[in-house]
Amino acid sequence: MTTRSFGEPIARLEDPRLLTGRGRFLDDIGHRALAAAFVRSPHAHARIADIDVTDAVDVEGLVAIFTHDDLDGRAGEPLPLLIPHEALTHGRTGYALAKDEVNHVGEPIVMVVATDRYVAEDVCARIRVDYEFLPPVVGIEAAREAELLVHDDVPGNVAAHMVQQNGDVEAALAAAPHVLELDLDIERSASTPLEGRGVHARWDPDDASLRVYTSTQASTSVRAALAARLELPLDRVEVVAPDVGGGFGVKIVHPWPEEVLVPWAAIRLGREVKWTEDRREHFVGATHERGQLQHVEVGFDDDGRLLGLDVTVWHDNGAYTPYGIIVPIITTTQLLGPYKPGAYRAEFFSLYTNTVTVTPYRGAGRPQGCFAMERTMDAIAAHLGLDRTVVRERNFIRPDEMPYDHGLIFQDGRPLVYDSGDYPATLDKLKKLIGWDEFEAFRAEARAAGRRVGIGIACYVEGTGVGPYEGGWVKVETDGTVVAATGLTTQGQGHRTVFAQVVASELGVPVDRVVVTTGDTRRFGYAVGTFASRAAVMSGNALASAARKVREKALRVAGEALEADPRDLEIVDGVVRVTGSPAGAPGASIPLATVAVLANPLRYAFDREAERATQFGGPVDFSKPPVAEGDSPGLEDTGFYSPPRSTFANGMHAAIVETDPDTAEISILRYCVVHDCGTLINPRIVEGQIHGGVAQGVGGALYERMVYDDAGQLLNASFMDFLMPYATEVPVIETDHLETPSPLNPLGIKGAGEAGVIPGSAVLASAISDAEGFAVTRMPISPSDLFSLRLARESR
Amino acid sequence: MSAAEELYEVTLVVNGVPRSATVPARRLLSDFLRHDLELTGTHVGCEHGVCGACTVLVDGRPIRSCLQFAVTVDGAEVTTVEGCTRPDGELGPVQQAFRDCHGLQCGFCTPGFVTTITAYLEENPAPTAEEAREAIAGNLCRCTGYQNIVASVLRAAELRAEEP
Numbered sequence: 009m010t011t012r013s014f015g016e017p018i019a020r021l022e023d024p025r026l027l028t029g030r031g032r033f034l035d036d037i038g039h040r041a042l043a044a045a046f047v048r049s050p051h052a053h054a055r056i057a058d059i060d061v062t063d064a065v066d067v068e069g070l071v072a073i074f075t076h077d078d079l080d081g082r083a084g085e086p087l088p089l090l091i092p093h094e095a096l097t098h099g100r101t102g103y104a105l106a107k108d109e110v111n112h113v114g115e116p117i118v119m120v121v122a123t124d125r126y127v128a129e130d131v132c133a134r135i136r137v138d139y140e141f142l143p144p145v146v147g148i149e150a151a152r153e154a155e156l157l158v159h160d161d162v163p164g165n166v167a168a169h170m171v172q173q174n175g176d177v178e179a180a181l182a183a184a185p186h187v188l189e190l191d192l193d194i195e196r197s198a199s200t201p202l203e204g205r206g207v208h209a210r211w212d213p214d215d216a217s218l219r220v221y222t223s224t225q226a227s228t229s230v231r232a233a234l235a236a237r238l239e240l241p242l243d244r245v246e247v248v249a250p251d252v253g254g255g256f257g258v259k260i261v262h263p264w265p266e267e268v269l270v271p272w273a274a275i276r277l278g279r280e281v282k283w284t285e286d287r288r289e290h291f292v293g294a295t296h297e298r299g300q301l302q303h304v305e306v307g308f309d310d311d312g313r314l315l316g317l318d319v320t321v322w323h324d325n326g327a328y329t330p331y332g333i334i335v336p337i338i339t340t341t342q343l344l345g346p347y348k349p350g351a352y353r354a355e356f357f358s359l360y361t362n363t364v365t366v367t368p369y370r371g372a373g374r375p376q377g378c379f380a381m382e383r384t385m386d387a388i389a390a391h392l393g394l395d396r397t398v399v400r401e402r403n404f405i406r407p408d409e410m411p412y413d414h415g416l417i418f419q420d421g422r423p424l425v426y427d428s429g430d431y432p433a434t435l436d437k438l439k440k441l442i443g444w445d446e447f448e449a450f451r452a453e454a455r456a457a458g459r460r461v462g463i464g465i466a467c468y469v470e471g472t473g474v475g476p477y478e479g480g481w482v483k484v485e486t487d488g489t490v491v492a493a494t495g496l497t498t499q500g501q502g503h504r505t506v507f508a509q510v511v512a513s514e515l516g517v518p519v520d521r522v523v524v525t526t527g528d529t530r531r532f533g534y535a536v537g538t539f540a541s542r543a544a545v546m547s548g549n550a551l552a553s554a555a556r557k558v559r560e561k562a563l564r565v566a567g568e569a570l571e572a573d574p575r576d577l578e579i580v581d582g583v584v585r586v587t588g589s590p591a592g593a594p595g596a597s598i599p600l601a602t603v604a605v606l607a608n609p610l611r612y613a614f615d616r617e618a619e620r621a622t623q624f625g626g627p628v629d630f631s632k633p634p635v636a637e638g639d640s641p642g643l644e645d646t647g648f649y650s651p652p653r654s655t656f657a658n659g660m661h662a663a664i665v666e667t668d669p670d671t672a673e674i675s676i677l678r679y680c681v682v683h684d685c686g687t688l689i690n691p692r693i694v695e696g697q698i699h700g701g702v703a704q705g706v707g708g709a710l711y712e713r714m715v716y717d718d719a720g721q722l723l724n725a726s727f728m729d730f731l732m733p734y735a736t737e738v739p740v741i742e743t744d745h746l747e748t749p750s751p752l753n754p755l756g757i758k759g760a761g762e763a764g765v766i767p768g769s770a771v772l773a774s775a776i777s778d779a780e781g782f783a784v785t786r787m788p789i790s791p792s793d794l795f796s797l798r799l800a801r802e803s804r
Numbered sequence: 805m806s807a808a809e810e811l812y813e814v815t816l817v818v819n820g821v822p823r824s825a826t827v828p829a830r831r832l833l834s835d836f837l838r839h840d841l842e843l844t845g846t847h848v849g850c851e852h853g854v855c856g857a858c859t860v861l862v863d864g865r866p867i868r869s870c871l872q873f874a875v876t877v878d879g880a881e882v883t884t885v886e887g888c889t890r891p892d893g894e895l896g897p898v899q900q901a902f903r904d905c906h907g908l909q910c911g912f913c914t915p916g917f918v919t920t921i922t923a924y925l926e927e928n929p930a931p932t933a934e935e936a937r938e939a940i941a942g943n944l945c946r947c948t949g950y951q952n953i954v955a956s957v958l959r960a961a962e963l964r965a966e967e968p
Contacts, residue, residue, distance in 0.1 A: 019904065022911070023908060027902055028899060029845015029884065030845070031845075033847065199946075201910070201946055202912040203912045251911065253849075286851055287851055287852065499910055500911065500947045696906050699948055699952065700947045700949045701949075703950065704946070727850045727854035727855055728852060728854055734942070734943070734950075735941045735953065736937060736938065741949060764949075
């Protein structure tokens with residue numbers, strides 16, 4: 009029997025709790041807490057003239073009403089700009105409660121605390137805010153034209169302007185035999201987890217400590233931000249991410265206004281306070297992503313090889329820039345995908361609009377970049393009359409060119425160097441999986457039956473596992489249970505399972521003996537967060553390192569007890585034994601539980617096991633202190649992993665679509681994925697990540713958009729009107745894997761979380777274009793959009 | 805002072821156990837279950853009846869508990885996800901199927917799927933894959949892409965069929 013579960017598709021350890029209603033999501037805790045609700049701006053751009061609470065103060069159950077004037081100390085300062093960058097010359101952040109001006113519909117202005125949420129909302133409805141209206145800036149074109157400004161002190165609405173370049177693009181384009189230009193457009197979507205945001209705070213006045221539960225992707229950083237903002241010592245603040253009902257990027261933002269206000273109010277009122285976001289609040293009060301306009305100029309030779317690529321991106325960052333300019337940086341670096349671009353220049357303008365702020369949503373700028381590059385590849389193929397896969401293959405970075413340095417700086421501030429990947433093999437697998445070479449026969453058959461079908465392809469490379477670091481802690485308890493913790497959070501990725509697989513395999517214990525805690529600052533205080541497909545790479549390797557140290561100590565302590573050389577010992581199924589000795593051989597083995605007892609020299613026996621570790625409990629070497637110099641009691645240790653740079657996963661998607669010749673309805677007939685995220689810890693979980701990503705990619709390509717009117721009202725801020733795919737909209741997803749290990753980390757793993765979503769718009773645009781015979785340049789595309797495109801072409 | 809709300813005693817048989825609480829007329833069934841009875845397995849994802857996370861069975865029929873007032877179902881029998889286990893507390897067939905097929909990720913929408921599928925399999929104990937997909941097409945999931953939930957429906961049908 010083997011205890012090695014690493015690489016096995018085992019069932020998840022977290023499932024029984026979640027399946028029986030024993031999960032603890034944010035709103036499941038704090039039943040006796042006061043409830044908070046917010047008066048939010050109904051206007052996209054306005055000055056606050058007056059806030060009148062006269063009609064509100066009589067509501068029974070009201071506890072407190074707070075406006076910006078009430079926010080004392082640092083709580084009243086602008087929220088932090090989390091990721092500063094020298095190109096972000098005009099970064100702006102909002103306040104926890106709006107001060108004088110509002111810049112998007114949904115910005116919080118007044119906080120109400122009451123005995124329950126119903127009452128709190130009654131109070132909100134009775135508070136009157138008078139506004140002086142300002143004209144809103146809505147849409148990227150309006151922001152770019154800059155006839156109106158979002159922030160008076162930001163000229164041109166430009167938060168950031170950045171250029172990255174490798175080679176002389178102008179010369180390359182001037183000399184290229186063929187040059188094409190493309191104008192592309194991607195609309196907004198959003199993470200839209202099924203559980204919105206939420207915060208619960210409890211202030212203990214007796215020891216002046218604060219415990220905050222928040223539905224976050226970054227509990228350690230929330231802790232630091234709250235300690236700073238509320239002017240508390242860090243060690244008096246604990247932040248716990250309970251079960252989190254999906255994140256997909258939006259919950260990496262922190263501290264949210266509500267995340268500051270709920271603890272602030274809990275301290276001020278001396279009562280537990282909770283806020284649970286409702287769905288409309290999430291649409292207008294959280295964040296969105298994706299919206300970009302792009303201009304591509306590409307030069308290539310007669311074979312379709314890239315000679316020069318010049319890309320300009322106008323990125324809609326919404327009202328504020330709390331997360332910096334990570335998204336457009338990723339777009340302009342990751343759009344290169346698996347290709348060698350020749351000379352490359354990427355320029356972006358990050359623009360303010362009076363709409364919800366933009367921060368990363370799964371894929372984080374990559375879907376837009378992939379769309380730009382893959383539309384370009386298709387355009388080259390169409391121009392030269394070449395097969396689309398041939399053009400791509402000719403531009404691939406070859407496996408023997410790895411590591412490949414693009415000469416650019418990536419989102420982690422480090423060089424954009426691909427570590428490994430076999431792109432030709434990936435393409436080969438994909439072509440076989442979808443039957444690329446047999447498609448024309450299928451098209452002819454379909455055409456004969458009056459049907460219109462098309463096939464598309466899109467490739468991506470994804471920088472994953474970005475630093476700076478993560479840590480892990482592993483301890484063997486005296487009953488043989490292995491407890492492990494890492495600081496980053498989990499929101500559905502199955503971390504408790506995959507990290508248990510890592511620890512169990514390193515240590516030599518059954519996987520169900522390992523209990524993993526994530527996102528709880530009481531258990532592990534040093535962490536960065538869960539984003540950028542980094543958790544498995546970062547915390548996986550950190551926990552492996554911690555487990556290896558624990559294993560080493562276990563062998564040393566067991567060696568002393570067994571009077572054996574630690575090098576002759578192994579740990580199998582939670583038992584340390586002389587390598588190769590049969591189970592139960594006398595004197596040749598010792599349970600890890602007993603080793604844990606012996607590793608902690610005791611004076612007092614609290615149970616029978618502990619007796620063995622007490623001072624009169626067994627033979628002692630009087631020449632040594634009970635705890636050796638440099639050692640520490642207990643069978644536990646901590647490890648960290650900090651990579652020199654990101655590791656790059658890759659994949660390719662192909663889809664076959666059918667478009668109805670009359671109604672322009674778009675159906676996906678097949679959707680194939682070939683994916684390479686290095687060594688797999690749990691193939692079943694990776695596949696689940698891909699499925700979920702593809703569903704979001706399909707949503708972003710065909711259904712989801714944020715519909716703003718000219719006044720900056722979000723017209724579809726509900727699940728009735730924002731068309732998130734149901735089961736009937738998501739195709740069956742056929743998958744195949746390659747495993748090209750990363751040379752950068754001991755486990756050889758690369759991230760997998762975002763992969764599935766990245767090529768969604770690109771591959772479906774490719775397939776729809778192929779079906780229709782003209783290039784789709786704007787996504788998402790609805791049947792009405794497609795119908796209009798057909799009409800426009802016919803009338804030309 | 806505005807007038808205090810009038811309160812009503814509501815009694816439901818929840819997962820076989822009579823449970824009562826005194827609540828205002830506007831108390832939603834979802835909030836009644838979650839906050840008055842502290843049965844937090846039922847989740848609320850949209851508060852407007854679209855996502856299906858709050859689905860519970862009222863007298864055996866799946867309903868959106870965020871669209872019902874607790875007072876309107878006074879006296880009803882309600883089954884929540886907590887009641888979809890076996891009598892010994894082990895995973896029931898639908899729950900076990902979700903675990904077998906990796907039919908959940910974050911687990912937030914899952915209770916609504918479990919209750920919906922439990923009711924569906926009573927009606928159609930041996931669905932095809934296509935029927936299974938249709939059966940879950942009123943519930944939103946943002947994590948799984950639904951493929952493994954479809955598989956879970958089929959697996960749950962198998963597990964039910966194996967039961968004596």
